[in-house]
Amino acid sequence: ALALASAVIPQAMAAKPLVIGFSQVGAESEWRTANTASIKDSAKKEGVTLKFADAQQRQENQVKAIRSFIAQRVDLIAFSPVVESGWDTVLREAKAAKIPVILTDRSVNVSDPSLYATLIGSDFVEEGRKAGRWLLDYAKKNGDKPLNIVELQGTVGSAPAIDRKAGFEEIIKANPKLKVVRTQTGDFTRTKGKEVMEAFLKSMGKSINVLYAHNDDMAIGAIQAIEEAGLKPGKDIIIVSIDGVKGAFQAMIAGKLNVTVECSPLLGPQLMEAARKVVEGKPVDKRIVVNESVFPADVAAKELPNRKY
């Protein structure tokens, strides 16, 4: 009987695998695909049971997924909020159910900050500033001529779109010759980025000097539009972009993109570590920032082999 008892106890004591419900924005970009892969790979490596829901970039699908995770009594809910507003009600439901919440990638505007344990992601304002600083430097080195800038914004109402716009404008206002003459959302996708760039080119043609794209996918779509209009991307129109996905490095090596500001999607390991701490009641920082670099075209060929996404 003793032998049996001792054999049973360790089994009974083995930690039950953590169950995390994750609501992902969608699959709109190379960045998002890499972000999903990082989260799924880390869950597998950590023995975490991951319930994963893709919202196709619609907030109502994320709210539905979060409610379903609450009903399933998961240990922790994590999500990347497609837009900043509209989360108070469903996050209060999670709190009432005593299920902790972690934000990854994008932030939310909520009245009560206790509605989530931590936000793991990049500083998008700083990413916009980095794009602005590169362009200020480019302008200085190229005859300090007036530059007409068109801007492809990310998803309307999303933290990266709001913050990357703010950071860029904060920096370029130092040079009044740099002017954003058109700005419109391309929803972070190649297709929309191409469509909106076609419209910019139709209305402005050769008077466009610079494109500032809030992500590489929209920049890559715009590159196609620029070439179809008979212009040379990266030369006739200077292109500044953000994310640092492989497609951007390939475009830089082809001379069609001038710089990309890194925004790392590889948040999986930090999410799993923070989730375990939160569930065990250990303290976590309210804000976990990811460190990132800037990659101009002249380092693209050397850097590409090191890229993980």
Ligand code: GZL
């Ligand atoms: C940024 C992330 C953005 C990427 C886009 O952290 O939210 O969403 O920049 C992605 O590529 O679609």
